[in-house]
Amino acid sequence: MVSKENTKRVKIQEQKPELQVVKKVKTKPYNNIDLNNWKEYSHIKTDTWWEFASRDNTKGHSNEYHGNYIPQIAQQLYERYTKKGDIVLDMFLGSGTSAIEAVNMNRRCIGVELKPEQTEIVSNKFNSKQLVTDVRIICEDSASDKVKDKIQTALDIMMEKQAQFLVLHPPYDNIIKFSDKKEDLSNCSSTEKFYDLFQKVAKNGYDMLENGRYAALIIGDKYAKGEVVPLSFECAERMRDIGFKMKAVIVKNIEGNERAKGKNANLWRYRALNGGFYIFKHEYIYIFQKTNKK
Secondary structure: OOOHHHHHHHHHHHHOOOOOOOOOOOOOOOOOOOHHHHHHHOOOOOOOEEOOOOOOOOOOOOOOOOOOOOHHHHHHHHHHHOOOOOEEEEOOOOOOHHHHHHHHOOOEEEEEEOOHHHHHHHHOOOOOOHHHHOEEEEEOOOOOOOHHHHHHHHHHHOOOOOEEEEEEOOOOOOOOOOOOOOOOHHHOOOHHHHHHHHHHHHHHHHHHEEEEEEEEEEEOOEEEOOEEEOHHHHHHHHHHHHOEEEEEEEEEEOOOOOHHHHHOHHHHHHHHHHHOOOOOOEEEEEEEEEOOOO
16 A cells, blocks of 8 residues: 555656756866767877878868978867867968968967068968958067067957967978078078077967967978987977976878978988988977966
8 A cells, every 4th residue: 555655755756857967068278178078089189199191181271382281280289279269379370271270170370470471371361350350460580579569469459368379380490491581490500590599489489378278399300411300309308498398299190291202202212221311201299288387
């Protein structure tokens, strides 16, 4: 026999709607990745070997500018280290890969480029509205003292105090000459001078980056006078000297992305056999975090 008390309890339970447990979105302060659903992000790389079969030339990207990095790097880094609406600061804008992918992924970008003609080319890749709200292109020497004032002005217009992610993709010393300008890092009189100027650029970027946020250095090494010159390692050390904390060293393949070496594979193979060296088929992506306490 069911008691009146039990009958009353059953009726109350029947009247209550079924409760659904909704987990609160769990994200880090620097991205939109929901860690409660981390298995859904299998496309995001978390290991230190990145291999891409070819360059992505869709959604505004192209390979007309020798020395630009592939968009897949930006895609990976932005999703891992930025939120929608964040500002990416690129101190070597070049052909605008950082800015194009920022717009594609609902981020914003401030890019610094030394050559006036190149800033004009990149500007033409965006519409007038985007050049006001999403992309600010600065024609200036990234190693100069006055570049920070120009970056700050751009930040003020975009209603931010500092940038949320820093990209550094410098020339690989003098491997490719990008201009005749003396301020161009590809025209340095020595590799040591290249390191010193790079450190100034990196320090400017560090000062404009929000504390706790991340930076990426994309760079390879070079071979000169019968020996390997480890540009990447030294530039990474210069960033640590500035105050950045190193978080990762990623090796990325460059096979298929080098136009000159791809066309002259047999010549390079002969040179390697003759010179006792190995052909570069990789470059590095160093990940740093700014952790100073003000």
